[in-house]
Amino acid sequence: MRCPFCSHTETQVVETRESDEGDVVRRRRRCLGCDKRFTTYERAEIALPVVVKKDGTRADFDPAKLRASMQLALRKRPVSIEQVDAAMERIQETLLTSGAREIPSTRLGELVMRELKRIDKVAYVRFASVYRSFEDVDEFRQLIRDI
Ligand SMILES: [Zn+2]
Secondary structure, three states: OOOOOOOOOOEEEEEEEEOOOOOEEEEEEEEOOOOOEEEEEEEOOOOOOEEEOOOOOEEOOOHHHHHHHHHHHOOOOOOOHHHHHHHHHHHHHHHHHHOOOEEEHHHHHHHHHHHHHHHOHHHHHHHHHHHHOOOOHHHHHHHHHHO
């Protein structure tokens, strides 16, 4: 940790304290070069995986985009914003706890379909039909049968 005053590289931690929620560690440091004191904050990095598209390109996980596609499928359906929020939370929690650095977009689509299947069957079929761009009619029939 470089001193912000003199750029000296050696500092000494004089005090360490956790925030009440326990998610931030605050450290009081003393510069061994100029003796000035400063505070650093340490927070666990919450990293959502990068989405790998079918063509191999990568994009940052975009919750707004995911929500928009879900809401499109849920258009004019009797589903509350709270239900969508909860579904979004479950998806992001799954991504976070997986610990994966990358996730195929197909897997992300499956997670969305799993949630939609739970909250609204019509939205599920809408999303799935667009998402899977059915190869044949039988596949679609099978999906309808599964519901
Ligand atoms: Zn210094």
